[in-house]
Amino acid sequence: MRADPRALRFSAAITTAILALVLVTGSAWPTAAQVLLAAQALVFALGAAGRSPYAVLFKALVKSAPRETEDARPPRFAQGVGLGFAVVGLVGYLAGITPLALVATAAALLAAFLNAAFGFCLGCETYLLIRRLLPAAKLEVPQ
Amino acid sequence: MxxxxxxxxxxxxxxxxGVVRLRRDGKVRDTARADDRLATADLGADLGxxxxxxxxxxxxxxxxxxTRRVLADVSGLVPGVAHVEIDAESRLDLVRRLDIMRTPTVLILDSAGNIVKKAAGQPRKADVLAALAGAVSHISSQNADEM
Known part of the structure; x- marks a missing residue:
């Protein structure tokens, strides 16, 4: 499967805004933060499945074809990593463990921001590190 | 708050x-482990x-x-230079031994298989060519020592 790199950057920019909003609203308006983070977790899950709603939105807004496409597997894997952090952050907010909520959400925000602003896929790069630590964690790679 | x-x-x-990464990504640097050698058996392919x-x-x-495109280009351009691509996942032994943290990581070996340069991230073609010139002079200076 191929992905439009412009849609990936666009998705990362929206994700950055949502996660920053989660952090900002977290203390004063925790319900809003929890709902937003739960929604973002769902988006991560859909993105990992190759059905990112943000990419669908981009496709609806921008009609032109991309000049080049790229392999969709690395960003999909990274969405899965994002899902992991969002779930941990959500548990932190729901259980009232504020440091856990802040650290996990901030980690996801950092990765989304690096992707949006610099085109670096931090989530992708964790793959080899995870494999180094856990050789059994090999993922079947669907083409 | x-x-x-x-x-x-x-x-x-x-x-x-991000700024540090932009500046350092793909930079070809001298490797600290110049004493480590890779042989045909390690690579599963012949040395250039x-x-x-x-x-x-x-x-x-x-x-x-x-990165594959850049290196294939360079190996096509410079005679006697081989390009070997290793799937890091199937060679975790090498990944640990050589302390590979990211992909792509590119190692430049001299004719004897000594690791002389290393680049983490996608290297630029000009940098690879310049580093190769260094790797080749590394060989000639070794030969001079032996004479």
Missing amino acids: TGLWVALATLALGSVI ERATLVQFSTAFCQPCRA
Whole structure:
């Protein structure tokens, strides 16, 4: 499967805004933060499945074809990593463990921001590190 | 309030990391482990006559394809230079031994298989060519020592 790199950057920019909003609203308006983070977790899950709603939105807004496409597997894997952090952050907010909520959400925000602003896929790069630590964690790679 | 500061600190940290990465990504540097040698048995492929470009890749790696193109170009351009691509996942032994943290990582070997240069991230073609010139002169200076 191929992905439009412009849609990936666009998705990362929206994700950055949502996660920053989660952090900002977290203390004063925790319900809003929890709902937003739960929604973002769902988006991560859909993105990992190759059905990112943000990419669908981009496709609806921008009609032109991309000049080049790229392999969709690395960003999909990274969405899965994002899902992991969002779930941990959500548990932190729901259980009232504020440091856990802040650290996990901030980690996801950092990765989304690096992707949006610099085109670096931090989530992708964790793959080899995870494999180094856990050789059994090999993922079947669907083409 | 804490959340706001965490968000701002994260974005500031991200900016610093991003700028540092932009400047250092793919830079070809002298490797600290110049004594480590790779043989045909390690690579599962023959060494190049003059030099070998060893690329570590994974499936979840965006810049690996572009790196492959750059290195294939260089090995086509410079006679005696081989390009060997290694799937990092199936060679975790080498990954640990050579301390590979990211993909793509490119190692430049001289004709004897000594690791003389290393680049983490996608290297530029001009930098690889310049580093190869260094790798080849490394060989000639060794030969001069032996004479």
